[in-house]
Amino acid sequence: MNWRIKNNLGKVVSVIILVLGLGIVLIPIWYMIITSFKPQTMIFELPPHLWPRTWTLNNYIAALGKDKFGRYFLNSAFVAVASTLLTVLVSSMMAFVFARLQFRGKESLFYLFLLGMMVPPVMLIIPQFLVAKWLNLFNFAGLIVVYITMNLSMQTFLLRGVFENVPRDLEEAALIDGGGSWTIFTRIILPISGPGIAVVIINTFLYSWEEFAWANVAIKNTNMRTLPIGIALFQSEHLTEWGQVFAASLVALVPVVITFLIFQRYFVQGISTTGLKG
Amino acid sequence: MKTRRGYSDLIPAVFFLLPGLVLFLLFFFGPMVYSLRISFFNWKIVHPDQSVFIGLRNYLRALSDPIFQRAVMNTSAYTVITVTVKLVLGLAVALLLNQTIPGRTFFRVAYYLPVITSWVIVSLLFEYMFNGQAGLINYFLKNILHLIPKNVLWFADPILTLVPIVLLDIWKGVGWAAIIFLAGMQSIPVELHEAARVDGANSGAQLRFVTLPLLRPTLVYLVVVLVIGGLNAYIPFQLMTNGGDPLDLTHSVLTLMYEATFSRIDFGYGAAISYLLTIFVFFISVIELRLMRRRVT
């Protein structure tokens, strides 16, 4: 009984702390939201007000109404989904090797892959462009292959840690039944690693959705441009329509929020208990 | 290398590794070697065959440049501060969010929101909030808390400029660290906590003896990734200091690299700076991994 009271008290305190912290966390976001409803004249008024004195929907109408916005949105969606799925597949396969299989030079190879995280991506854009040109991989294909590549190291690293934590007893059972590596991979490791895979999905989706530098140069067909480029185009040299930029950016947040919502439920304690029950 | 089964897993390994390896070689390793090569030249972009080989001269030039040295200092200080704070706050938030409290999903989404905002937008917002003459922060500090006599010109001071940049990174990154911690906590079997509680451990002891040790892989991952991210900081620095203002004292290593490559069209020098950063990052990461990685029994 004593423990349960303490536990509930702890939860109440936690909620209070979280709410307080929420204030700090959400102020900039709140600011983005109200600014997107402000007319252009009040975007950067000084001193700043936390509640708009005039509301307008014009920014949303103008931003979303720009003839290409819908297309940029869909382009980004396609690229992000494809990149995410393929990254999960490729990086989990690679992580499986490092977590479970053995061969000479494994660790050295792993460190080599880790290099992929350590090199500033911007340094590679020009040679990557040369490779893309050589293989004629531009627009969507060009984006997807590079996005997968740039995420490989980080996600493989993450998943290796996750896979290593999967108890080996489960595999013994499969091995006795005559299962090979692929069976172990698909039937045992993957299902148990829900939270890790969820993180990979969220991270990769976010990366692909927001990436700008490569998309800026690799997309040759302006109809295939992605959302970050579209939003950047709201800015011209002297005049930037900030209200529209904010409105468009908020709309751009939505798919990532959805992805997060869908996959964050895998963070619930209890789903990935040892799995030995039944 | 003997395995449990008595033979090398090389063949299945190759099969599993192949797609990643191909992509990696084509789009990462190849470009990396290309960039490395460029760093030894005075590179001409239109007629690369006319580039002049200058050996290590780009590297030496960077290392002896006071602007580069300052950039390294800025970037290092920024990394140390932001990573430490993000780890501590991230863990705290994750612990709070790991309980079954009402509105848990709402809190998770709310704390993760900063992570998915666009760097460009929030850099702008923070710049706005820290405006030297009429920003929100100054208003708060001066008119409400009465902590400062006059408005602080944040962006006019080479050191104070780093404050909004650091705060921005922390604000944006805590949620990300928290989510990774949260995912890591899921692999700690509930039975262990139960057992600890039965043995009389309170929350603090549980944290020390159950949670933290089992979170070690997550912690390792986070330290490595966050440090790399910190050393590679570019957008907030670029947008809030416009490339080193004032007086080239507020560069990060990458804003300097960007300026060299895309502003001054000195590709060789830019590549050298990138490689110096890469080497530094590599060594730091290896040290971190060696220090922290141990198999969890």
Place this chain on the structure above:
Amino acid sequence: MKSNRFILTFVSVLTLLILVLTACATPTTPPTTQAPAVPTNTQPPAPVIPTNTQPPPPTAVPTKMPTAAPVTIRYWHTHSDAEAAQLDKVIAAFEATNPGITIEPTRYAYSDFKTALLTAISSGDVPDVVRMDIVWVPEFANQGALVQLDGTLPDFETIISDVFPGPLATNKWNGHYYGLPLDTNTQVLLWNKSRFEAASIANPPATMDEFVQDACKLTDAANNQYGYAEGGTYFWAPAPIFYTMGGKVTDEGITTATGYINGPESVAVFTLLKDLNDRGCLSPNLLGGGIATDAGHAEGIYGMIIDGPWMVDIYKNNYPDFQVNFAPIPTGPNGTTSSVVGGEDVVILEGSKNQEAAMKWAAYLLSPDAQKMMAAVGQMPVLTTLIGDSSLPPYFAVFQEQLKTAQARVPHPRWSDMDNAINNAYQRILRGDQTVQVALDQAATEINALITGP
């Protein structure tokens, strides 16, 4: 769990709504900004590295040759939305009189344009024609990325005889011209009429002496009001005052900065600005992170600023109730006014496979028709013949008048570093780290190193 599903449904419905909204709002106009869907690899495989190592020797001016196969010219630019729409009309007019040539424009965001350009150039897969910032032209020319136009572009001499000298000078490097001026602008004085009236000043200052007096008369630090503000310490900001007072960065031939950037006129300029700063008449925002000049001017915080013609659009959008007033830059000790030239040049990239057609397009952009069409969206023409033309927006007048005396910044590949040297000197001066002369002497040394250096 229930709240989870609710949030999920709500957000999904919201997304669906947004998608529907954008789909409905999408006008079904035929794609005008895009040539008929061209697959990405229609160009014959080009060598990665262009093989010609020297700019083409000036040939005799080619006579009009019959155009054989239909040709597509890729034109990259950073126009705003409104300007890009107008550009489509210019393209239509050109294509009507040049059958066989299609112009394929691509719009880039200004902030990342240089990166995209450099990446394209590095790969050898370049656009044919580019509208680029004037300060980039010597840089790209020095890299060998631009086609020399004098001696190769048909009627080159005739075309340039009609343009403003300042904008034209921005295209010259190493004795040759690597671009044509396309649109130009300059900076003039903006004065806040109500602030002037409140301080009982009837007219904007005509001389720099009056300017200093007015700046301090208009200052009321207690009420957060300043007489004058600059956007920052980059050279573009003090440049008009610099030039009007007779300052020069280097000599004509760009051989040295000694005696120029640290010469008496230049010292006088920065002494004047430092003086204004010390007396509190110059807003401290220029050191970094303060209220922007456009906002501050409209809100009456800054009595005077110096800026360009884009302010008309900016104020129309952001401060529609504000009446902007322009005046020429006050005259310097010589009794003459001057200012700084900005704008864009049109260049043709080496590696373009359709140089002839590209030149036709570039030349067309300088025709009175094209220049007038773009003037309607705020692009100031470079043709002297169009000064005072009735079709131009009325506010162009003061700028075009100023353009007669406006000067180009140093057309040198290392200009951005020279700018940085002056920027840093200005900062040190304002902060009191160095005296004006010492700071400028340092700038002169740094600039000299850039002129002679690699």
